[in-house]
Amino acid sequence: MNPHQNMIRDIVTNLNLCECGMNHWKTIKDLLEVAEHRGGFTTPQQNLLAKFLQAAGLLDHDSDITSAWLSIDGQILLKFLRDYDTLPEWVYEEIAA
Numbered sequence: 001m002n003p004h005q006n007m008i009r010d011i012v013t014n015l016n017l018c019e020c021g022m023n024h025w026k027t028i029k030d031l032l033e034v035a036e037h038r039g040g041f042t043t044p045q046q047n048l049l050a051k052f053l054q055a056a057g058l059l060d061h062d063s064d065i066t067s068a069w070l071s072i073d074g075q076i077l078l079k080f081l082r083d084y085d086t087l088p089e090w091v092y093e094e095i096a097a
Helices: 005-015 019-036 043-053 072-084 089-096
Strands: none
Touching: 005 072, 005 089, 019 043, 019 072
16 A cells, blocks of 8 residues: 555544445535635534534534534545545545555
C-alpha cells in the first residue's frame, strides 16, 4: 500500500463507519463541498452531520459549526471522492482487515 492509500485509509477509519455505511459517500462528499465553499450548514440535520464530520477531523470551525471549513484531512478526502466518486475496493479491504 502506498502512502496516499494509507492516508485515505486512516481518514476513512476515523469516520468509524461499518461497511453498511459505505453507501453514504455521496452525502459526505456533498457536506464537504458545502464546507469547502463555507456556504453554511443551514438545517438542524446538516448541523448534526457537520458535527459528526468535525469529530472525525474533517472540518474545523470557530464559534459556530454553521460556518465550518475543511480541515486538511477533509480537503484530502473531498479530492479523493471527486476523483473516485466512491471508495475503491482496496479501501473496503483495508477497513475490513
